[in-house]
Amino acid sequence: MNGNIARDDAGSALLLEVLQRAQLAVWIADSAEQGYAIREWNAGAESLYGYTRDEALGRNYVELFVNRAERAETRDSHQRIVEEGEEFGWNFAADDISKDGTIHTVLGNAFRIWDANARRYVYAEVGIDISDFEQMSRQLNRSRQLAILTAGGARQQLKIVRGIQQLNEAIASMSRPDERGLERVVKAVRSGVHDMLLSDPLCRIWLFDDAETPRLAPGYDELPGAPRVAEAEIIAKTVSSEALEMVCDHRPVIEAGDDVYHSVVASPLHIGSELRGILIMFFRAEEPLTGDDKELLAPFSSYAAVALVMAALAREQQRRRYEDTERIRHAIIQSVLHTVGNEAGLAKLAVDSLSDELRSHQELPAPVYSQLEQVRASVDRLGQIMTELIHLNVNISEQSRLNLAEAVRVVTRLIEQNHYERVVVTHDIDPGIWIEASEYLLREALNNLVQNAVQAMIEADWGGELRLTAETVERNWNGRVRTIVMLDIEDSGPGVQPGFRQRIWESGFTTRGDGHGHGLYYTRGLVGMLGGAVELVEAPSSLGGASFRLFLVGAEPGR
Structure with missing residues (x-):
């Protein structure tokens, strides 16, 4: 569907008046290169989304009202419509979020139109709220x-x-x-x-x-x-x-x-x-x-x-609701299982250390050593049970051989598109580095860390620099020598206050008024599910802000 969005004839003026007053959300947005900026916004859009025309114009519509779960798909659809001319009739629905936080199911019709002034195609959408059938x-x-x-x-x-x-x-x-x-x-x-x-x-x-x-x-x-x-x-x-x-x-x-x-x-x-x-x-x-x-x-x-x-x-x-619920349920179960498994591992280390310490005291009776062995055997069995349960719940945590540079680019590309005027992203990752990981879990963990860094920089100083680097080391990991990839995520934000360095990993802890405090807690669980670890580096970032380090298991040669 091609047409000029700005004509002077009376017919077009009349049509524009109809669109402004129709009980339909009608709006136009620019391409990804222009940050998905809203160009036109009618009264129906104001009524549906709660933003006035002045509040909406120039804003990135993906960030403004598209829910997080649908943003990647929205950007992909936007690109196909604008660049390839694909059209969506009244056959798609999106769960958009209005200004007051209400979720509206919007039945939409999307297509591209030609902007003669800018000499490029732009995205147009007509939507109706069908939340209340x-x-x-x-x-x-x-x-x-x-x-x-x-x-x-x-x-x-x-x-x-x-x-x-x-x-x-x-x-x-x-x-x-x-x-x-x-x-x-x-x-x-x-x-x-x-x-x-x-x-x-x-x-x-x-x-x-x-x-x-x-x-x-x-x-x-x-x-x-x-x-x-x-x-x-x-x-x-x-x-x-x-x-x-x-x-x-x-x-x-x-x-x-x-x-x-x-x-x-x-x-x-x-x-x-x-x-x-x-x-x-x-x-x-x-x-x-x-x-x-x-x-x-x-x-x-x-x-x-x-x-x-x-x-x-x-x-x-x-x-969608079922899939979202299942995904969350699955991730929570995995996180709990890994947490219990990790605690079992720590308990085993404590028992081993205590056993070594007590063996230096010859006067202790033999039953004490026997009881220690029983505790050690129980802890070992608990760890085995956790491992078996984890393997029964592997749909989204199934691991494969991933190229780290490509996996990181998938996450940071969205940051570059959404915050290209505010955040500069740099990478220094050898394209020859491969890891063993679940693509879904890795993406979720990276996205949490990267989004935290971006939000901190924007809230503190409107923006800044984000840097991701990686190197490999040989370490004894879970009882065997493995290649471990250390991925550092640094930012130029305000950093983490000394009194909060341990508390940031607690469930429910947040320093933002609108935060829920589960991001880093959830991230640690996700990385644990990958068989890795995450830490806040003690030394300040070379950029002046926070520095988080992920330890990921490298892929074995030939796999």
């Missing part, structure tokens, strides 16, 4: 009923309102998403068709989503026999014609004993120009639809398409 149901219902009141008689109005009411109830139920939301919508479509047409056809909805071929939606009616005309053929005709398709040639479409269906009607389910599915209805009557019925099916089908999209979005919301 019940409220949206009422809005859509009012919109549909308004359209009905402008055309058709009272009898038609009553029939379509009767049909749409079934869909309203299904949409309202999706305020609490679950796996059966789509099935409820399909059954509501069937009930709506029955109430609207005063008939009882068999209803089946074929969906056009990410699958290569249409798929049959759950909640469909079973056919009593094989239809004379295959549903695939009906679908193909409907797709090509993009209009109501009927098979009614005075021959039974399905004949199973006394159960006979003489006709079939297929109605495309569109949202705008996008085909979301096809509703196929098998009727017993040879002439099932009147002219008025055919007119009713078009708006009803559009409304059904909206309900199907909302069901898909509700299920996507549920999937």
Whole structure:
């Protein structure tokens, strides 16, 4: 979709006025090179996100309202849209965060437009808040009923309102998403068709989503026999014609004993120009639809398409919440297991030291040594149990051979994109350094440390310098000589106060009013899950701020 964002003709001025006053969030943002800066911001965006136009213009929209879990995907989508011309119809939803911290699920339409003044493409998005499915149901219902009141008689109005009411109830139920939301919508479509047409056809909805071929939606009616005309053929005709398709040639479409269906009607389910599915209805009557019925099916089908999209979005919301919950649960379990395992290791060292000390006292009775051996054996067994439990919980902690320089660049590239005017990032990492680590856990740990450094520098002096360096050493690590990679993360910020150097690793400790105090505590657990360690270097950073050092296990040669 190409167009000039600044024209002087009256038509464009009128259109801009409509967009400013529409109950839709309409905004424009620049490219990554310009820091994703917001260029335009209408009243609908102000209402949704809580930022006035003056507050929003020039701000990085990714940092302003995109939640952290979706930022990487957002930047990737932004790049594809601006650079490659990819468009997103009303088929994606994002959990954005407004100024007051409220999470809004926004159904969006994103595309690029040409800025003639800057001579480059920019990103444009139109969004609507669908957080409250019940409220949206009422809005859509009012919109549909308004359209009905402008055309058709009272009898038609009553029939379509009767049909749409079934869909309203299904949409309202999706305020609490679950796996059966789509099935409820399909059954509501069937009930709506029955109430609207005063008939009882068999209803089946074929969906056009990410699958290569249409798929049959759950909640469909079973056919009593094989239809004379295959549903695939009906679908193909409907797709090509993009209009109501009927098979009614005075021959039974399905004949199973006394159960006979003489006709079939297929109605495309569109949202705008996008085909979301096809509703196929098998009727017993040879002439099932009147002219008025055919007119009713078009708006009803559009409304059904909206309900199907909302069901898909509700299920996507549920999937995201489940994945986030599982990821957090998994990380917490791993962190706890490693913490207990580490404590078991420390207990074993203490027992060994105590045993050596007591052996110098010959007067101690033999049972004391026997009891010490029992304690040592119990601690050893506890460590083995922790190791076994950790191995049972390895989905996100599965380790592989990673190039350290590339892994670090993945994390710092986001800092360079988001804070290119404030933070200078430098690297001195040999590209030949490889480590054994889980890519996910390493990225999470690095991101926590790097984000802490950046926030400290920005809060103290608007910005600064971030430096990452690495070197390898040979050390005895967990009972064997290994190549250990020491990765230093230094910043030019205010550093860590002496009284806080030990407390920063405690859960809940923070020096920022808006912080939760779990970042470094969580980071230490993540690095422990990698089989490594992290420490705050005693000496100040060469840049004047804090210096954290990660100890990571190097990859063995040839692996």
